[in-house]
Each structure stands twice: as C-alpha cells, then as structure tokens.
Amino acid sequence: xxxxxxxxxxxxxxxxxxxxxxxxxxxxxxxxxxxxxxxxxxxxxxxxxxxxxxxxxxxxxxxxxxxxxxxxxxxxxxxxxxxxxxxxxxxxxxxxxxxxxxxxxxxxxxxxxxxxxxxxxxxxxxxxxxxxxxxxxxxxxxxxxxxxxxxxxxxxxxxxxxxxxxxxxxxxxxxxxxxxxxxxxxxxxxxxxxxxxxxxxxxxxxxxxxxxxxxxxxxxxxxxxxxxxxxxxxxxxxxxxxxxxxxxxxxxxxxxxxxxxxxxxxxxxxxxxxxxxxxxxxxxxxxxxxxxxxxxxxxxxxxxxxxxxxxxxxxxxxxxxxxxxxxxxxxxxxxxxxxxxxxxxxxxxxxxxx
Numbered sequence: 001x002x003x004x005x006x007x008x009x010x011x012x013x014x015x016x017x018x019x020x021x022x023x024x025x026x027x028x029x030x031x032x033x034x035x036x037x038x039x040x041x042x043x044x045x046x047x048x049x050x051x052x053x054x055x056x057x058x059x060x061x062x063x064x065x066x067x068x069x070x071x072x073x074x075x076x077x078x079x080x081x082x083x084x085x086x087x088x089x090x091x092x093x094x095x096x097x098x099x100x101x102x103x104x105x106x107x108x109x110x111x112x113x114x115x116x117x118x119x120x121x122x123x124x125x126x127x128x129x130x131x132x133x134x135x136x137x138x139x140x141x142x143x144x145x146x147x148x149x150x151x152x153x154x155x156x157x158x159x160x161x162x163x164x165x166x167x168x169x170x171x172x173x174x175x176x177x178x179x180x181x182x183x184x185x186x187x188x189x190x191x192x193x194x195x196x197x198x199x200x201x202x203x204x205x206x207x208x209x210x211x212x213x214x215x216x217x218x219x220x221x222x223x224x225x226x227x228x229x230x231x232x233x234x235x236x237x238x239x240x241x242x243x244x245x246x247x248x249x250x251x252x253x254x255x256x257x258x259x260x261x262x263x264x265x266x267x268x269x270x271x272x273x274x275x276x277x278x279x280x281x282x283x284x285x286x287x288x289x290x291x292x293x294x295x296x297x298x299x300x301x302x303x304x305x306x307x308x309x310x311x312x313x314x315x316x317x318x319x320x321x322x323x324x325x326x327x328x329x330x331x332x333x334x335x336x337x338x339x340x341x342x343x344x345x346x347x348x349x350x351x352x353x354x
Contacts, residue, residue, distance in 0.1 A: 005121050011121070015240045018111075019240055022111060022123075039225065041225075044223050047146060055145075057076060064134065066134050067108065071134055076134055091138065094139050095226050097225075098225025100230040104139070105235070106133070107130050108236070111238065114127050129257075130257040144259045147267065150219060156219075158271075158274050160273045160286040161266055161273065162287065164265075164266050178336075180284070183297075185338050191296070191304070191336040192304035193294065193295050193336070194293065194311060195293050196330075197330040198326055202290070203254075204252065207232070210227070210267070210268050236248060272287070279314050280314055282296055304335070
C-alpha cells in the first residue's frame with residue numbers, strides 16, 4: 001500500500017501511522033454523552049421463539065466470512081440442527097439479562113482497496129471490511145427483528161423512513177418520488193429532489209444519546225439494556241497490508257456489518273424527517289439508512305430551489321445537535337420536468353445554497 005494521506009494533507013507511510021488515520025476516520029471518539037439508570041427487565045425476551053431464532057439462523061449467507069472465533073454460519077447451521085435448545089437459551093438469556101457477551105464484540109477490520117479507484121493514497125480510495133462473530137450476528141438479527149416490530153407497532157419511525165423496515169425498500173422510495181413527479185406534471189408543476197448523505201453515519205452515533213432516546217420513547221427495557229451492553233466494551237483489530245495491529249477500544253458508533261445497526265440508526269434519526277417538515281411543510285422527507293432525501297414541488301425552478309434550500313438548512317441544523325454531520329461533497333440535486341424549456345432557467349444564480 002502506498003503512503004496514505006489524511007484529510008489535512010498529512011502523509012503516513014508505516015502501517016502504524018496508517019492505522020491511526022484509518023481508526024480516526026472509522027471510529028470517532030466518544031463525546032462523553034452519558035445516560036442514567038437503565039430500566040429493569042421487561043418482556044422482549046419472552047417473544048424469542050424457536051421460529052424467530054431459526055429464521056435468524058437461516059437468513060444469513062452460509063459463505064459469509066466468520067469473525068475471530070472462526071465459527072461460520074455453516075457451522076452454526078449444524079449446531080442448530082444438533083442442539084436448538086442451547087442456541088435458543090443463549091439468545092434469550094442475552095436479551096433477558098441485557099448482556100451481549102464481550103467475546104462477541106471483538107471484530108476484525110480488514111483494509112482493502114476500492115475497485116475502480118486510481119489514487120490509493122487517498123482515504124476515499126480505501127475501505128475496511130468488518131469481520132464479525134457469526135454467533136453474535138445471530139443474536140443481533142433476533143434483536144433487530146424485535147426492535148423493528150416494536151418501532152412499527154408503536155409508530156416510532158417516520159412514514160418517510162425506508163430500509164430496515166418490512167415492505168419499505170429503496171425501490172419503494174424511488175417509486176414515491178416518481179409518483180410525486182407525475183402528480184406535479186399533471187398540475188403543470190415541476191418536482192425537485194435534494195439528496196444528502198450523513199457523514200460517517202454509523203460510527204458517529206453516540207451511545208449515550210441513543211440509549212437516552214430509547215428511554216424517552218419508552219421502548220422495552222430488555223432491548224434498551226441489551227443495546228447499552230451491545231455498544232459497550234467494544235474493541236477492534238485492524239489488518240493493514242497483511243499486518244494485524246493491536247486491538248483498541250471503540251467508544252462510539254453502531255458497528256458496520258451488524259444486522260441490528262440499521263434499525264438502531266433508524267431509531268436514532270427517526271425524528272429528523274418530522275422535525276424538518278414542521279418548519280418546511282412543502283418539503284417531503286425520505287430517508288434510506290444514512291441517505292436523506294427532500295422532495296419539493298413548485299410552479300417553477302426558483303420556487304423548488306427555495307423550498308429545498310430551506311429544507312437543507314433545517315436538515316443540517318438538527319443532526320448537528322445529535323453529533324451527526326452531512327457529507328456536503330456527496331450532496332446532489334435533481335429536477336424532474338417533462339418540459340425541455342425548463343433547462344433554460346437553470347442559471348448559476350439559482351444554485352442551491354447548502
């Protein structure tokens with residue numbers, strides 16, 4: 001691997017120097033956000049059934065790379081066939097006790113080059129793949145389903161949130177955008193969309209704020225205590241250029257690659273769409289995990305741009321209060337119009353201010 005350049009332009013040549021840059025980028029430090037007393041044992045563990053665990057077992061790819069314990073899902077499939085009771089008891093006990101075993105929270109991150117990139121001295125040209133314990137991911141998947149069920153049953157998520165939800169895929173989000181554009185055309189209007197990407201989304205989630213939010217939403221105590229444990233006492237080992245580096249603590253964020261991380265992130269950002277629409281009712285919000293979209297309809301380009309600018313200003317303000325930031329370089333805008341003449345109105349002075 002060539003020398004690696006951080007965002008300030010400083011170059012690193014040794015594996016240790018590169019590890020420091022990559023860890024700083026992938027694992028932000030904790031903001032000292034604290035929470036107080038955790039709730040007592042509740043009822044989520046009683047909903048852990050043979051069927052729920054079996055579905056979690058066989059929903060995973062058998063060829064998925066294992067973590068530090070080397071137990072692949074192929075092995076777990078066999079264990080399930082031989083001793084279902086033991087795996088069921090382990091899963092239920094973890095949720096009832098609110099303890100995610102430390103041995104299941106020790107991932108390995110392997111740094112590789114992104115295909116199609118030319119300059120591998122840049123951070124953006126490299127990525128890390130997280131190798132998690134497959135047994136841990138089994139428990140994560142069961143908890144993810146419990147969290148999703150509770151969030152849907154109690155209406156904790158916005159109607160505009162897609163991903164990590166049954167019947168709400170990226171295709172559904174695109175279909176709604178297209179439908180809004182067609183409806184606007186029928187009335188002689190045009191539709192614009194602003195697409196914003198949350199920077200380092202999963203790694204930036206502060207544990208304390210997430211746990212406090214779940215308490216405020218009065219979510220099941222089993223799930224709150226398990227989440228707190230799941231995000232505590234985590235460590236990571238990075239492999240750079242074939243060299244295994246020392247293991248370091250991870251103080252913030254939800255882990256990449258875990259089945260439970262998307263729904264935890266959705267719960268953490270659930271108020272963002274509603275909060276913006278309270279101030280800018282003309283801008284319909286949509287989100288898919290760490291991507292946020294704002295759809296606006298107006299009589300002309302000026303009208304649409306004005307609405308989207310207001311949406312952007314409010315969207316940026318709220319995440320900053322939760323320790324999140326938008327990746328401005330990845331922000332994109334699109335205009336849906338069936339009239340060729342509208343292109344003549346897209347002058348530089350109408351560039352949206354974000």
